[in-house]
Amino acid sequence: MAPSASSALRLLVCFAVVLLAVAGDDQPLYSVCSTSGNYTANGAFDKNLRKLTSLLAAVAPTAAGFAVSSLGSGVGAYVSGLALCRGDVSSSDCGACLATAGTQARELCPRSRQAVLWFDHCMLKYSDADFFGRVDLDHQIYMYNVNNVSSDPARFDAEVAELLGKLRAEAAASSLYFAAGISQTGADRELYGLAQCTRDLTREDCDLCLGAVIGQLPSCCAGKRGGRVLSGSCNFRYELYPFLNV
Structure with a gap:
């Protein structure tokens, strides 16, 4: 049996960045690493972690961008x-x-036994405990464009919330737990957005997770020209420029 879930890695990070300055694909947007219970180099956990990350990188692209797996057994060797x-x-x-x-x-x-890394195109999460099927809002960051909209921010914020609310429902109902869309703002600008969940969740939990992160719009991104919240189980993003490959 896999070890029980651990609360060793809990964090809410408030992280601001100018989203118009796109980071390189090889640089993470942010990473969270556990600081206790480190593993030994070249030990059982280290070897299993290397195998696991290679396996996930090979499987996910052939499975519509998502994969979960675990290797090893017992304390000190198990990694999910x-x-x-x-x-x-x-x-x-x-x-x-x-x-x-x-x-x-x-x-x-x-040597961290638990970590979450967010990139612009992907997310990787691993742990020495079984976390599949559990909504993870403990590990979370938000990012926003430091520039504000030029006029009527309240109306703009309402338009962002409306688009993301629509995408939330579409993502939870879709087979890929992903939705992207474009809407016309009151200022005759196009607003782009996406919402996504990890596919180990139930539809109900996907909806719950997206509701929680979208609910942070007033505190993270009010009046901002772009923003995103990324958690260990779901994420959203909106921009006033095209960033989607659709």
């Missing part, structure tokens, strides 16, 4: 992992992002 690619990226970009994530995880989180 989840890979999620943004629903609009190609399989080749998905695989490249996850391969990079596996390498970056060992560099940014050396």
Whole structure:
């Protein structure tokens, strides 16, 4: 039996960035690493983690951008992992992002038994505990464009909430737990957005997760020209420029 879930890695990060300045594909947007219970280099956990990240990077691109797996048994050897690619990226970009994530995880989180890494095109999460099927809102970051909309921010915020609410419902109902869309704002601008969940969740939990992160719009992104919240189980993003590959 896999070890029980641990609360060793709990974090809410408030992280601001100018979203118009796009980071390189090989650089994570953010990473969270556990600081206790580190593993031994070249030990059973280390070897299983390396195998697992390679496996996820190979499987997810062939499975519509999502994969979960676990290796090993018993305390000190067991590792579970989840890979999620943004629903609009190609399989080749998905695989490249996850391969990079596996390498970056060992560099940014050396010997950490739990970690979450978010990239623009993918997310990688691993743990020494079984976390599949559980909504993860403990690990969460938000990012926003430091520039504000030029006029009527309240109306703009309402338009963002309306689009994301629509995408929330569509994502929870879709087979890929992903939805993207475009809407016309009151200022005759196009607003782009996406919403996505990890596919180990039930539809109800996907909807719950997206409701929770979208509910942070007033505190994270009020009046901002772009923003996103990324958690360990779901995420959303909106922009006033085209960023979707659809």
